Structure formats: structure tokens, C-alpha cells
Amino acid sequence: MARIVMKFGGTSVASVERIKTVARHVAREVNAGHEVAVIVSAMAGKTNELIGWTRETAPLHDAREYDTVVASGEQVTTGLLAIALLEIGVSARSWQGWQIPISTDDAHGAARITAINGAALIERFKEGQVAVIAGFQGVSPKGRITTLGRGGSDTSAVAIAAAVNAARCDIYTDVDGVYTTDPRIVAAARRLDRIAYEEMLEMASLGAKVLQTRSVELAMNHHVKVMVRSSFEAPESLAPALSGNEGLVGTLVCDEDEIVEQQIVSGIAYSKDEAKVTLVKVEDKPGVAARVFGPLAESNINVDMIVQNVSEDGRYTDMTFTVPVADFKRAEKVISAAKEEIGYKELRGSNDVVKISVIGVGMRSHAGVAAQMFRALADKGINIQAITTSEIKISILIDAAYTELAVRTLHSVYGLDKN
Amino acid sequence: MARIVMKFGGTSVASVERIKTVARHVAREVNAGHEVAVIVSAMAGKTNELIGWTRETAPLHDAREYDTVVASGEQVTTGLLAIALLEIGVSARSWQGWQIPISTDDAHGAARITAINGAALIERFKEGQVAVIAGFQGVSPKGRITTLGRGGSDTSAVAIAAAVNAARCDIYTDVDGVYTTDPRIVAAARRLDRIAYEEMLEMASLGAKVLQTRSVELAMNHHVKVMVRSSFEAPESLAPALSGNEGLVGTLVCDEDEIVEQQIVSGIAYSKDEAKVTLVKVEDKPGVAARVFGPLAESNINVDMIVQNVSEDGRYTDMTFTVPVADFKRAEKVISAAKEEIGYKELRGSNDVVKISVIGVGMRSHAGVAAQMFRALADKGINIQAITTSEIKISILIDAAYTELAVRTLHSVYGLDKN
DSSP states (O other): OOEEEEEEOGGGGSSHHHHHHHHHHHHHHHHTTOEEEEEEOOOTTHHHHHHHHHHHHOSSOOHHHHHHHHTHHHHHHHHHHHHHHHHTTOOEEEEOTTTTTEEEOSOTTSOOEEEEOOHHHHHHHHTTOEEEEETTEEEOTTSOEEEOOTTTHHHHHHHHHHHTTOSEEEEEESSSSOBSSOTTTOTTOOBOSEEEHHHHHHHHHTTOOSSOHHHHHHHHHHTOOEEEEESSSOGGGSOOTTOSSSOOSSEEEEOGGGOSSOOSOOEEEEEOOEEEEEEEEEEOSTTHHHHHHHHHHHTTOOOOOEEEOOOSSSSEEEEEEEEEGGGHHHHHHHHHHTHHHHOOSEEEEESOEEEEEEEOGGGGTOSOHHHHHHHHHHHTTOOOOEEEEETTEEEEEEEGGGHHHHHHHHHHHTTOSOO | OOEEEEEEOGGGGSSHHHHHHHHHHHHHHHHTTOEEEEEEOOOTTHHHHHHHHHHHHOSSOOHHHHHHHHTHHHHHHHHHHHHHHHHTTOOEEEEOTTTTTEEEOSOTTSOOEEEEOOHHHHHHHHTTOEEEEETTEEEOTTSOEEEOOTTHHHHHHHHHHHHTTOSEEEEEESSSSOBSSOTTTOTTOOBOSEEEHHHHHHHHHTTOOSSOHHHHHHHHHHTOOEEEEESSSOGGGSOOTTOSSSOOSSEEEEOGGGOSSOOSOOEEEEEOOEEEEEEEEEEOSTTHHHHHHHHHHHTTOOOOOEEEOOOSSSSEEEEEEEEEGGGHHHHHHHHHHTHHHHOOSEEEEESOEEEEEEEOGGGGTOSOHHHHHHHHHHHTTOOOOEEEEETTEEEEEEEGGGHHHHHHHHHHHTTOSOO
16 A cells, blocks of 8 residues: 555546546556545646637736636546546545645746645545645635646646655656657657656756656655656556556656666657857957847847857857747847847858757766767768757757657667667 | 626626626726626536536536536636736736635535625725626535535625625626516516516516526625616616616616605516426315325425316316426326326326416505406406416416417506506
């Protein structure tokens, strides 16, 4: 017997039929003797409908009222799932953020959880009752409904798991785990049995969409074990959580030292959400970088990779940097407006780039990972346009046309292909 | 300056466009210097969608979870209306039942309001803030969301008006007041400027759909003046509530003694929701009525009108009674099953009847109202099949084919036709 938290996202509860399937997943865990809290999102499409109405009412709407409207989506799912559980003989009740309460700050629309009182939930666990909890929401110090921002249900689940001291937090999603890379690109991609929090964090922020970045941070800080599992398998075909064997289908996100056979590289991520801006013939003198990046920062444009070539004649250089695709046009405008001040000859922009990242905590103790990467890509004739590194990842910018080739090559080079 | 409560039903808030119109109605009252609380229903169709989901999930669902699901509809409207008000420069915030709180008992699905704490609302009124309140809902002693049952938003509005000691409660609907009878039947029907609580109560329970019966009872008990007004006129074309003149379009529901020129008869109502059952040749001896109506009561079938003919030979009589159309088939079965015990020759049933009611508090002090009715109908050759009376109303059962003729005749006889 253990206490576990289960989380189901919008596509897993998109219809009454799917909600009934979720109830069977929960019943499997209850029947295995576990105490269960389930966190649910709004039915797929509902949140967008609600957001659409707020925008139609007023483009610049009050964030407190936005939260009141949008949080209703999860409320509906909690009631329906509780009904579905009761119908198959599982004791259950719904909980909204304000009923538990899940206390947050008052940053409406993007609130942060400040405290969760798990006492009432734990009391009900002892009576054998499943807690069906609205994700994505809480209550402010002033008693108003808050939301945690999009995708916040993962964060709710991890926070509840920490509050009730759960043995594990199972995130049910439309994939059956975290893969070494996108299986749509690399057929030989493998599901990882385990991945370290820090690796998952890099994966999430580099384009893998399995878990929200904030939820991984929270799990890492509170040492909550998170398991990514599939919600689309027949519920009865899966083994219950913590069934004592290690053969569970899914990926466990955990502390680095709980991973026995640590690979040097755990995964390859890619992101097409980058645009490249090159300033040709910038004067190579102190202060020029500040004149370029100051205006961008003031316009809230996030610059990721920066490359400045070595000046050939000591007077002029070229400067390349990347921004999110969504900010590309705005960045071009900001830089063009400051042309006089910066002093450059030409601005060249491009959307046809991709950022490819190699991630692994093993890189901390192993040299040569980057060299291996550069050699493999050079062998395939792929030109690297920019590079950034951290302790556990190397990211490069290349021509988008080479995305698949590069990902497949690196996946193979680092021994990630399945047998 | 006064404090008023405004209530808008589902069709008045059916779309974002209509919600914006409601905001302009509210702005009109705020601009006239009034303190305003607005009670709103769910957007038309939403409650049915939510109820549909609960039924699809389980035919017999937990009433607490049903309430959690269904109450989300009003929550959405409160947020959207608050946004619409802020957008046009009117200070406003949304309030859910649990935030005020509107305390109810725990009869989920059909809860009764036990107390409303108006303090927080009144505090905000003083800051010039409009309270946008979710109708139809409250919070139970255990902190669960409750609903008041269908149409309960009228009741919420009257209860809030009593709690904040409002000068008036304006119910905005798709008609511009209470009419002497259905204008679709009688072109000469007049809008009543005023109507007494008791008359409105009879009207509501006899088929007029303008106000919910419970809300009228509550208004009567707490002496809350209720005004029925149109939500489909251009908001700026209406005069503000309590503007000092008596020329407001609408009908005021108030105490009898506030109506100066009291008519003897105020209105004619009709209901096709009656079915007639006649038992031919029933033994005319003590206890027979109990043997007929006992089984019907046990089956929760409400009997309205009862007529027992005088026995010609002292041995047999005929007995006629009415039941709601929805219970007609069931009533026939119940009576047939008890045929031996009751002892009758034949059961004759009919749907082709209508109940027509003449209502007026003036009837208390005026004799001859019934005689006038019977004479007028006889003149038109309309046969009366059953009669029931109370202090302020007379109801008769006639052949449904004569509905229009009878209503028009009575409307004219009692001097209700407009000039």
C-alpha cells in the first residue's frame, strides 16, 4: 500500500468516454491497495473556448476575471470524473483549489503555489476516498480564484504529491514515456526507463513537450519521483504503480543517483522555434554588443545563442544571434530602428534554422562529447552556425533542411539507437 | 441614489454580444447613481450541455458532483460580465456563491438558501463597485458547491436583494412585463403596471412563465419589490430604475396595499398541462375517495381538480379528477391496477382539456365573479367540466378546443382589454 498521485491532461479527458477510461486507470490503482489523488485538466478544447470568450469580451481583460472564467473548465472535469468513479464503485469526491486549499500568490493568470494544506485530503485517503483535484488553479490570499498559467496541471500534480508526501506522481499523457529523441524522426528512438531531473528540465525547455518545465523544477526541489505513463493503453493492461517489479512501461524522472546505468548522453532534442539574425559589418569596438542587445532586452525579446566572429581587419566583424520565431519580425524592427546607433552595414534574417541539443548528466564527467558531435556533423557536411553549452548539454544551430539527418546521426553516434 | 439588484437569465447572456448589452444595462443604472448587484444565469444552452455530460457519465449521479459540474456555467458568465463592465469603465468584480457566501442547506440539486452575508458586497458598493453574482448556486455547511434547482437564479436575485436591503430587484427577461393574459392569444392583452405578490404567485403556478414560484414566495415574505423588465430593448432607451417617475416600462410585483387602483380581476391564465381521468359508475359509499386517491398519492402523482357527481340512485356515481399530463399514463395504470378494490365500471381518460384560471386579489371583497364567469362561458356554449376555487382565483376545466375563445371571452368580460 502506498500513496500515489495521478495526473491526466486535456486529451485524456476530452470526452465523457475518455473520462470513464480514466476512472478505470484510477480503479486499477485503488484495487492494488493504493491511496490515490487524481489531478485533471479541462476537457481538450474547453480552455481555448473559454479564453476565446474572454478575448471577445475585451482584448485587455482583468486577469482575476480571466481566471474565474478559465478555471471553470477543470471544475467540470473533476465533477464528471468523481461521478464516473462512483459509478464503478470507487469512493471519490471532487476538490477545487479553494476547497483544499491550494494557496497561491495573486499573480493572476500565472500564479505560483505558496502552500497546500494536505490535511483534509489525507483524512479522506484514510477513509478509502479518492481525491479528484482540479489542476491548474488555486486561491489567492484575497480569496479569488487563480490559475497557474497554461500547462499548469503538471505543476499542480507535483505540488500535491509533495504536500501529501506521495510515493510517486504519475503523469498520464499521449505517449508512454520520455524518448531518447522524437520517434517520428528517428525510428530507432528508445524509451528511457529513467531520466534525471536536470536532464528532463533541459529536454522540456529545449522542445520536448512531455512535461512542463516548472513541474520538473518543482519535482527536483521536493524530490518527487515523477513517472510519465500512457493514458491511451487499456487501463487493465497496465501494471499498478509501485507493483514491486521494475517492468512498468513508462519513464521515471528521478534523482541522478537513482539511475544505475547512466549513459553519457540521454537524449537529443530539437527546436524549430528559433530564428537567426545576422548583422554584417558591425564595427568591432567596445560597447557594440550593449548597443545591439540593450534595445532587444527593453522590448522583452529573449536572445538565446550569440556568435561574434573574430574580426579580420580589427575594424569590422559579423554578429549572429537567435530569437524565438514569434519575436523575429519585432526583433528586425527594433534593430533596424537602432541602425545608426549600432552601426552595421546589413541585417540578414532567417527562419530556416533549427537548434539541436545533446543532453546528458554524464557529460559532466566525460570529455570529448562536443568534439564527437562536431566531427560527426562535419562528416555529413553539416555546417554549424552557432554553439552554446551548459554543464549537461550542447546546443548547435544548423540549417533546418538538415534536421532529420543531424538528429539521426547524433542519435547513432552516442549509442542511443535501440537494438 | 439607491441600491438595486438586477437579474439576467440565460437568453439575456447567451453570447458575448448579449453579455456586452447586459453591461450597458448595468452602466445605465450606475450612471444614474445607483449601487448595483447583478445576478446572472449560465449562457443559454450551457446548463443543458453540462447536465447532459453528467447523465452520460452515469444515469444516477452523485448530487454533490452534479452541482460541482453544473454551477460552473454561472461562474463563466460572472467573469465575462465583469470583464465587459470593466471594458466600458464600470468598476466590477465577480462573486461565486462560496465567496460571498450564499449559505444553503445540503439538499444538493435543490438546495434552499439559509443565509447570505451581505457585508462584503455592501463594503464594495461603497467603493462604487458593481457586484456580479453567480445565480442558482450557494455553498453547503460542508463547503461543497450547491445549486438551487432549475430557474433558481430568480430566487438568488430576490434573496440577495433582501440580504443587502435593496430598494428593488429588477428581473430582466424576454418580455417587458406581466400581461393580463398571453398576448399570443389575446391581442388586446395589457401589460400590468403593478401586480400583488399573491396574484403573481397564482399566475406563476398556473402557467405564466415570467417568474419562478419560489422567488415570488421569497419576495412576498421579505417584502422585496420585484420589477419585471425587458432585456431586449436598447439599454440606453430604458429609464434607470427608481428614476422618480412612474412611467417605467415593466411590471412591479409588490404588496397589495401599494396598488392604488386595484382591479377585481388582474389576469387570466391557462394551462394545457392537465389530463382528465373519469371513473364511470363508482360505488357511492364512504371510503371510496380514499381508495381512489390513496394509490395515486403513494405513486407521487399530484391530483389537482376533483369532481364527484351527485348520485342519482344513491348507489353509483361518476368521479372526475385531473393529473399533470406527464403523469397521465402512470395514473391510468395505478387506477387500473386497483380496479377490484375501488370498484368502478369504466375508466375514461383525456388529454384534450385545458385549465383556465381567473386571478385577482379583488375577488376577496367582490361577490359574483364566479357567476359572471359561468354565465359568459355558457353564452358561448362552453361546457365546464370541473371547478376549483381559492380566495383569489377560480379555475375551470374545459375542452381544449375552446381555449382561445374562453380566454378572450373572460378577458373581455372582466374589463381587461386595452382601449
